[in-house]
Amino acid sequence: MNKTxxxxxxxxxxxxxxAHQLKLIGLDCEVVDNLDxxxxxxxxxxxxxxxxxxxxxxxxxxxxxxxxxINQIKPFDIKFHLSERVDEVKKEGDNWxxxxxxxxxFQTPNVIIAGGVGSFEPRKFPVKECEKFENQSVFYSIKNxxxxxxxxxxxxxxxxxxxxxxxxxxxxxxVNLIHRRDDFRGAQATVDNVKELAKQGKINLFTKFQxxxxxxxxxxxxxxxxxxxxxxxxxxxxxxxxFFGLIMQLGPIANWGLNIDKKTIEVxxxxxxxxxxxxxxxxxxxxxxxxxxxxxxxxxxxxxxxxACFKLARPNEKYRFEFTTSSKSIKxxxxxxxx
Amino acid sequence: xxxxxxxxxxxxxxxxxxxxxxxxMEGAVQNDIPGIDADCGGGMACATCHxxxxxxxxxxxxxxxxxEEDMLDMAFEPKKNSRLSCQIIVSDELDGLTVxxxxxxx
Numbered sequence: 001m002n003k004t005x006x007x008x009x010x011x012x013x014x015x016x017x018x019a020h021q022l023k024l025i026g027l028d029c030e031v032v033d034n035l036d037x038x039x040x041x042x043x044x045x046x047x048x049x050x051x052x053x054x055x056x057x058x059x060x061x062x063x064x065x066x067x068x069x070i071n072q073i074k075p076f077d078i079k080f081h082l083s084e085r086v087d088e089v090k091k092e093g094d095n096w097x098x099x100x101x102x103x104x105x106f107q108t109p110n111v112i113i114a115g116g117v118g119s120f121e122p123r124k125f126p127v128k129e130c131e132k133f134e135n136q137s138v139f140y141s142i143k144n145x146x147x148x149x150x151x152x153x154x155x156x157x158x159x160x161x162x163x164x165x166x167x168x169x170x171x172x173x174x175v176n177l178i179h180r181r182d183d184f185r186g187a188q189a190t191v192d193n194v195k196e197l198a199k200q201g202k203i204n205l206f207t208k209f210q211x212x213x214x215x216x217x218x219x220x221x222x223x224x225x226x227x228x229x230x231x232x233x234x235x236x237x238x239x240x241x242x243f244f245g246l247i248m249q250l251g252p253i254a255n256w257g258l259n260i261d262k263k264t265i266e267v268x269x270x271x272x273x274x275x276x277x278x279x280x281x282x283x284x285x286x287x288x289x290x291x292x293x294x295x296x297x298x299x300x301x302x303x304x305x306x307x308a309c310f311k312l313a314r315p316n317e318k319y320r321f322e323f324t325t326s327s328k329s330i331k332x333x334x335x336x337x338x339x
Numbered sequence: 340x341x342x343x344x345x346x347x348x349x350x351x352x353x354x355x356x357x358x359x360x361x362x363x364m365e366g367a368v369q370n371d372i373p374g375i376d377a378d379c380g381g382g383m384a385c386a387t388c389h390x391x392x393x394x395x396x397x398x399x400x401x402x403x404x405x406x407e408e409d410m411l412d413m414a415f416e417p418k419k420n421s422r423l424s425c426q427i428i429v430s431d432e433l434d435g436l437t438v439x440x441x442x443x444x445x
Contacts, residue, residue: 045384117378123445126416158412180417185409210416228419245413247387247445248378263376293380 002079004028005313006110006306007098009086012040014283014298015114016069021306023076024330027313031078032100034085034119039066041116041284042295044246055296065295075334085119089256089279094312096278109312112305113265113274113281114298119251123244125156129214130240137220138240147239148173154223154235156211157243160186163194165241170202176235178206178225206233214240253285261287271308272301278312280305341434345372345390348442357429363438364388364425374440381425383407387445388424389414390438400427400436415441 006022008015011033022029037043042051042062050059060068084100089111091097098106122140124130130138148169154176155166163186166177177194184191198205206225212232213224222236250263259266259275264287267273272280282305283298291297310319324330331338343366344354357366367375367388379385383406392400397420407426411417424438 041379041384045379046382049382049384123413123415159409180412181408183408185412245386247385247413249445 002030002104002106004030004106004108006112006309007032007096007106007108008112008114009033010040010114010116010283010285011035011038011080011082012114012116012283012298013042013065013069013295014116014302015040015112016066016073017299018112018114018282018302018306019078020069020073020076021303022309023073023078024324024333025306025310025319026329026333027306027309029078030081030106032081032084032086032104034083034121036083038070038080038082039063041248042066044120051295053294053296075336085251087252091276109278110309111279112302112309113253113279113285114283114302115253115281115285117248117250117263117284118253119249120246121249121251123242123247125211125214125240125242127211127214130242133214133216133220133240137216137238138214138242140242140244142241145169151238152176152236153239153241154178154237155241155243158184158186159243159245160190161243162186162241163190165243166203167193167197170197174204175202176204176206176237178209178211180208180210182207209233211240264291267301270304272305273308280308341429341431341436343429343433344435344437345375346437346439347372347374348440359430361429362425363390363427363429363433363436364423366429367424367440372440374444375424376444377425383410383423383426386410386414386423389417389444390422390424390440391418391420392422392427393437393439394420396433396436397422400433415443415445 005027006029008031011031019029043066047063048061050061084102087101088099095107095109096111149172152174153169155162156178158179166175169175197203208228209225212226215222222234224234226232265274265281267281267286267288269288272282274281282301284293328338340356343357346352353372355370364377368377376387378387407423411421
């Protein structure tokens with residue numbers, strides 16, 4: 001059981017700056033995120049896209065912004081729990097008991113949801129029957145490539161993940177690569193490599209095709225694919241892999257008794273607290289009159305939510321507002337010299 | 340202003356007037372038309388405002404920019420007439436545009 005003053009759900013820019021604010025005022029915090037890396041949408045959706053509306057930063061990419069925020073919290077010892085999704089939040093006395101899908105548990109008086117539009121999950125095949133085979137012969141990520149040795153694997157997608165795995169698995173498996181159009185969005189060198197392997201007969205390439213059906217009794221036997229010109233093919237296959245990127249799903253947050261409207265959580269604008277005492281929402285996931293989905297708004301919301309956490313984490317102390325330019329205790333926490 | 344008809348997956352027609360300059364995605368979101376999620380808020384970064392544009396209109400709207408086709412790779416059941424509605428900007432010329440919303444966005 002991890003005990004902390006505040007648990008932040010979401011390691012995007014808002015979650016990171018909220019962590020900074022908590023540590024600055026002397027509170028502990030830990031951060032959980034379902035992605036395997038820090039940065040949220042900034043790192044997953046637009047790492048290379050320039051952002052022009054961060055105050056005092058004329059231009060930076062999603063990745064640069066993330067790196068700067070990580071640098072800003074370097075003075076503090078903040079524990080991150082990545083590749084974990086918070087599944088349960090339950091009241092227990094004055095605390096919240098929080099549990100992740102990996103079984104990690106937290107006891108904390110304050111939960112700050114900085115979850116953007118929810119957690120990133122892999123996009124799945126549109127064919128519904130694929131659910132039946134999921135994690136047995138249908139996969140959206142690869143943990144153990146050995147299982148594919150000597151088998152037939154049908155890979156769907158046109159980005160780097162699909163192409164890289166097609167190249168890699170073609171060494172020891174029979175690989176079908178299926179994509180909805182002739183162009184691939186993966187790195188040009190990999191695309192060239194795939195086309196060369198296709199010429200050599202090491203990858204069976206099917207472009208302008210998409211899956212229409214999946215068949216098999218106990219285990220996957222074959223898939224049907226159909227082209228733009230309505231040509232139908234049946235491919236015998238042992239495995240089907242889909243690489244269609246990630247999509248954000250609100251997920252378990254919907255079950256925590258919060259007032260949710262249009263996938264956002266209602267908060268007040270003083271503490272950014274939800275209808276549940278001690279649960280706050282900041283950043284894109286919160287809503288209030290006048291809400292702007294800007295990164296700068298998330299920073300403001302996080303700063304105020306962090307101050308609100310103080311009261312529940314230190315019920316016998318009084319929070320005193322201080323500036324980083326002059327406060328000795330803040331400078332001590334940052335590990336910088338006082339004047 | 341343009342009258343735009345959104346047809347949801349359950350065959351419900353929603354015809355609304357959308358101001359010039361807004362996107363077809365914004366028209367849907369502001370009028371609570373179900374089925375267009377627009378998770379990234381119009382940044383061409385998520386493919387959750389995917390629509391099918393009727394053939395008669397497909398060639399009349401501004402063509403796809405770089406990157407839109409890449410994002411459509413990730414959309415749910417993309418077809419030849421797929422577009423991201425955040426990339427279609429409303430103008431008088433689009434009066435009468437009809438788009439079909441897929442059964443889901445992901």
